[in-house]
Amino acid sequence: MNDFKGNIALSNTTVSATNAALVALRERIDALDTQMLALLNERARCAEEVAHTKLAEDPKAKFYRPEREAQILTRMQSLNQGPLRHEQITHLFREIIASCLALEESMRIAYLGPEGTFTQEATFKHFGLNVATQPVDSIPQVFREVEAGRVRYGVVPIENSTEGVITHTLDMFMQSGLRICGEISLRIHQNLMCRHANWQSVQKVYSHAQSLAQCRYWLDKNLPQAERIPVSSNAEAARLASLDDTAAAIGSRQAAPIYGLQIMQDSIEDNPNNTTRFLVIGDQVVSPSGNDRTSLLVSTRNRPGSLYHLLKPLAENGVDMTRIESRPSRTTNWEYSFFLDVRGHEQDAAIGGALEALRQEAEVVRVLGSYPVAVM
């Protein structure tokens, strides 16, 4: 009995000591929040000042500066000593920057929709959660919205680490004069969602064919009885699953609340490094950030050694090529267009030299854009 009472007394003391510690910690957190609030608003006032300064210099000034944002995020990562992870710091600062930018101007961004797709997730990752967005039905439509000036920028997928390049996007650059202003790299986490907790009993799984392919082994193991039904987008899959208790959908976690579904299993992709790269398209020429990529479109007649002649100027100028894709040029049979990604900015001397030499070799050499390499 004594022991029992003693224990109670001990735990009461522990509880009140814990309480006192919690009270003190929460007071400290409140004080820090007060400081952060003041600092955030001071930062916001600086951004407003930046806007006035930009306008005084150029009444048509573009406020969004992707290279500056990338520099800020990279700097914060290099200063970060934890315990918050780089990813969390990046996320928080992205939202702070987006909120400051929103004070300078309100931007509208078109993306390949519908709502609940990974392209929407990429858009919010890059521009912050509060940006005004316009989901559209197709990649050409994203280009058209930007070209017509109905939105400031567009977001389209360009390549997936498992499934390869998205040729629709590449082909649009052959017709459009828009430039690439940025890239977004998104780790693709697939989620199984349905209306109820009894997910193991579903008979159908809806998703985009690519997502089904990315979860093949997980499905074999966990839902061998369910029929896999490919549909036009993951958002459409979520919509169909929201109408049917015998079905589940696979897709982006953004889709679940939109279609009234619950996420029953997350990160079910077979390859945990599955990443998709997206492009931000617009009409802006972006200044160097210090860690940039340049995308080129080069067309040439098909003659012996033509690819060698295109690549030689890059090698001779020490330019690091990170990607090459070839597409039929569509204007003349057996003429090819090459999409090249190189490290660096078009204002770098090495790339300038390579471009000059390339222009002697190829019929068409277009810089699609120099832009900051995706920061996380």
Ligand SMILES: C=C(O[C@@H]1C=C(C(=O)O)C=C[C@H]1O)C(=O)O
């Ligand atoms: C404040 C600026 O404008 C925008 C907002 C930024 C920010 O909040 O840090 C950074 C770059 C721009 O997109 C700026 O150009 O410095």
